[in-house]
Amino acid sequence: MTTFIAVLYIISFALFIYGLMGLTGPRTAVRGNWIAAVGMGIAVIATLLTPGMGNWLLIALGVAIGVVVGVPSARKVKMTAMPQMVALFNGVGGGAVALIAWVEFRTTEGYAHEPAYVAIASLFAAIVGSVSFWGSNIAFGKLQELISGRPITLGKLQQPVNALVLIAAIVLAVVIASGGDAELLMIGLLVAAGVLGVVVVLPIGGADMPVVISLLNALTGLSAAAMGLALDNTALIVAGMIVGASGSILTNLMAKAMNRSIPAIVAGGFGGGTAVASGGSGEVRPVRSTSASDTAIQMAYANKVVVVPGYGMAVAQAQHVVREMAKLLEAKGITVAYAIHPVAGRMPGHMNVLLAEADVPYEQLKEMDEINSEFAQTDVALVIGANDVTNPAAETDPGSPIYGMPILKVNHSRSVIVLKRSMSSGFAGIDNELFYDAKTSMLFGDAKSSVGEIVEELKAL
Template identity: 50%
Template sequence: MKGLLEICYLIGSVTFIIGLKMMGNAKTARKGNLIGAFGMTIAILGTIFLFRTDHTTVNTLKFVLIFGAIGIGSAIGWLTAKKVEMTKMPELVSMFNGMGGACAALIGLTEYEHNRGNIAALSFIVAGMVIGTISFSGSIIAYLKLSGKMDKPVRLPNYNSLNNIVLLLVVIASVYVVLQSLALPVFVIWILFVVAIIYGILFTVPIGGADMPVVISLLNSFTGLAAAFGGFLYDNKPMLTGGILVGSAGTLLTLARCKAMNRPLSNVIFGAFGGGSGAAAGEASEKGTVKDIQVSDLAVLLNYSKKVVIVPGYGLAVAQAQHVIHELEKLLEERGVEVKYAIHPVAGRMPGHMNVLLAESNVEYEKLVEMEDINPEFPQTDVVLVVGANDVVNPAAKTDPSSPIYGMPILDVENAKNIIINKRSMSAGYAGIDNLLFYNSKTSMFFGDAKKALTELVAEIKQL
């Protein structure tokens, strides 16, 4: 039956490639995902029923355990994925990623003992275990941070040196365990496991706010790598293809995200970001006064505009205002106003997160305009309505070299004739940086919870 298993594995490997390729196009994406899932099912079933080696023992208990585990995992995975709100998507992806990492870690932990002395096998086992573990503990921290259970970046003194020392320790200990496996007691692998957990935590804990998407993407490729090491160990092609594919694709996505913020990856990992610069915040408070606008005035302004651009940010998602913003857009279109959405590549908590949210509330795909295309249109725009976004419209990215977001391409909203900013209060953005745009003479602040304020605005416009 070896031949049939190889065919199952071939189907698995090829569907991963085709599925991922199809996911790169909006039209075929959903089918691509299903094709990947189909190939995965074939590879899993093939392994359960056809994978047999000299060490394999099959009995009823094992089948009960395997199908029991798959049943439990499927039920929990399915329910969580179906129930989660779209705003909580990033932390969920992070959580599932951590589970994959933990799975790779457990494989390494069980395979260690009977492979002692076999240096080639041990290097794959230890590498997969360590990388999977780092991905696991790092993803859990990322999950806690994104879900707001741990919102302040924690910075230990000299954390860069500390992290590098622990990393060095992990690497040296791993090499030592591989080479000296027979001389060392079996439980050293568990010590290594604990040290890797600690490194994963140290690696993620200081990274704050706006950089979390980069971290998730990076940890995603780590788990891919861990799966690939499992593929080496068992000479298993779907694990190798899937793992390497995700490893390289994930790295590319990570770099794309860094490029969108105009910061090198090293800067994200080692740079102190997310804590904000206190100095910049202090300065900005002397940069002028803030005007606010009442809902009735704003209704009139929007109603008689020719062109309105909406800049949605994560605040919109948090306030669950994606539906009411679509209502506002439809209402204005009925009144003959041209409405578009300007989507910054890093809007939301993951690349493309904002598109997913707006698509959920039925906003037309064509109305979502990417940054490079919308920037030249701002001078002809009557009103820019910024809802729950901050850092992506902060002019400090262009003007203030000391700002942590300096160099990040932003939406040039200051070129529009009027700028309206909806915010709950004057607090700084997710990255913790004050925004000079608020003090611009063309800017008016429209204070209030996004959902409530926009609902009032829609009601007001309807009366005109």
């Protein structure tokens, strides 16, 4: 039986890795998810076959509750709410690891007679899992707008408080690992780690939420791997390390895409505030408005149109009508491409998922480094609900909070049309210089309705 279980684990690992490879593109992402899910199913079966697994009735009850809660939630969630669901489900994983660490503490009487590595790994998992659970819940609250997306800080006391709570959690872990078996010690550790998760994420503004989600996901993976080490569960170690490693790489890539270091992001205080003029003068500047009819005519006579999607497109659920518009343009012989910024939206790959849902050909999705060189040959750049990722101040204004952040250089296009509800700022809380460019026209209104009107105008041409 031991050999059979080991073989099942090896099969599940292979499926995890093969499934992860499928997530590199929209065409293979669904298949990759299914393959990884099968791998997880095999890993669960292998774990359940382990001798002395426990109360089967409780296991079955837990599985049933998970299915009843998880399946309907995943099926009913709107794409606009997907980032907060990712944050919530990720947090549940971290919370589960923290609870398992607590159970392990209780069943071993404070890790008495257990090797030192078991106690250390379990306590690490408890701290990191609790941080991930409570931090993810705060991220969920910010994304769901149950909590203000603005940085909520203690001012100069923020970093000392963060350090104090972290030290408290570490000291309690050391006491427990040294032989302390009082359950209040473990409860105190979990509470301190939970407070740390809250106080670290609260000061982080909406502009950094995509990176935070990725970072918390990596933490959950690391906590799971550590717990797998403590429990001698190979599947948990491998799956946790895959999640932790991939999440860490993604977090680093996204931080680079924003020209911000991960410590600076964790320090918080950026994004989500009231709009301020990039130059700081506060003057009211004129913008040029346009209509759906004029927009349709302008694009109909273009050779190349680049669509730049942002969170506004997600909120309006405009991806399907955008695809319909693109088909009409392509029928007229016009080249259409989509410019994707790494941190557009509220989670990694948000725009890719939305456009893939609308059956946009993968070849038309252009990453930032690829499309930026093409804007100079672009007749019309159609910006749909994107803000900070198109702000030229990132290149021209050293005083701007986003100065140095790589952006989509839509201002290099021959003309720019911005679809937006109002002149409000993006997550960074600063004015967008693109709106006042002489080449820019603003089409105000709901993105889905505006693009729908453009579609009707294109049909009439």
